[in-house]
Amino acid sequence: MDLETALLHGYPVIDQMTGASSIPKYQASTFHQENFREHDGYTYTRFGNPTIEAAETCMAKLEHGRHGLAFSSGMAAINAALFLLSQGDHIVLCHDIYGGTFQTLTEMLVRFGISYTFVKGQEPKNWEQAIRPETKLFYLETPSNPLLNVVDIEAVVSIAKKNHIQTICDNTFMTPIYQNPLTLGVDLVVQSATKFLNGHSDVVAGFLVMNDDHLYQRLKKHQKMLGAILGVEEAWLFLRGVKTLALRMEKSVTTAVLLAEHLQRKNQVSRVYYPGLASHPGQLVHQKQASSGGAVLSFELLSTEAVYGLFDAIKLPIVAVSLGGVESILSYPWQMSHGCMSEQDRLAAGVTPALVRLSVGIESLADLTADLDQALDKVNPSH
C-alpha cells in the first residue's frame, strides 16, 4: 500500500463499535471492568486508550515500524527515549540538534551521571571516533534543525551496529513521507507530530516508533511511568490532520524548492540552506536516503539588522516558534528554537544571529515570493 493510501486506510480509521468514519474521542480516564480480575484491554487511559492507540498504530504504519508510542509532545517522546540511558552511560549526538534536546542532555541528564559528545554528524568517522566503552546511543537528526545538515544514516547505523550501540533518529523534518529511518537500520524514530504530521499548528504531540519488541516493552513502561501521554483530544486532532499529510507535503515541498532557488539569487541573502539544492554539501547523501528536500529551508542575511528589517516587513508567514503548519512560518533560531543554548554553543553549532528559518506552507508560490521580495527590498532597497 502506498503511503498516500495508508494515510487513509492503513490503520484503524473506522470505529469498530459503530462504523463511525473516524475513531471517536474515547474521553475517559478509566474503564469499567465487569470482573476486576480480567479486563478487555483497557483499564486506565495512561496505560492505554482506543483513540490514542489508533494514533500509535497510524504512526507505526507510516514509519514502517511494528510499534508506535504517543506522547504529549516531541520533547516528551525524546525524554522517554533518552531514559534508555543509565548512570555512567555515554551518548553521541550530532552538533546542531533541536535546542530542547540539547538542553535536556546538557542541563538534566548530565545531573544523573550521563555523559555526551557532540560531533559534526556529516562525517561518519566523527561518530566512530567519539565512541567510548560506555557509549550506548547515537542520536541523529537529519536534515538537522535549523541548518539542514545531512547525516548519512546507513553509514552511521553500520558503525553503531559494529559497536553494539543503538541509534535514534529524529525524523520530524522529513516526515515518513520522504524518509524512513527504520528501513535504513535505525532502532528508534522520534517525531514531533506538532509539526507536519498534524500540520495545522493546533496540537502539541510526539511519537516514538520502533520494530524491536523488547525495546517497545521498555519504552511502553517509560510512557506509563513518566506519564507524559498524549491527550485524547490531541490524538483525535492528530488523526484528522494526518490524513492530508501527503497532499500538504507535496504542495509545500514544490513551493519550497522554488523559493530556495529564488532566495539563492537574491543579493540580500548570503547563503541558503536546503538539502534539495545542488549547492548543498549533503545533497547526494540526502538523495540516497530521502525522496525530497522537504518544506523547511534556512537562509542567512548579511547582518542581524537585516534580519530585524525582514521580520518587520514580512506580511504573510506567521512569525512563530514552530514549523510544519499549513501556514508558512518564519522563525529566528538564534532567539527561538535555539535560544535556550548559550551564545557559544549556538555559534559552535553554526546558528548565527543572521540566520532565518522558513517553514513553507500551502499558500500560493506567487504570493509568498512577492512577500519575501518586498520584505527583502525593504532590508536593502538598492537591490
Ligand SMILES: Cc1ncc(COP(=O)(O)O)c(C=O)c1O
Ligand atoms: C526537530 C525537532 N524535534 C523535536 C522537537 C520538539 O517537539 P515538541 O515541540 O513537539 O516538543 C522540535 C520542536 O521544534 C523539533 O523541531
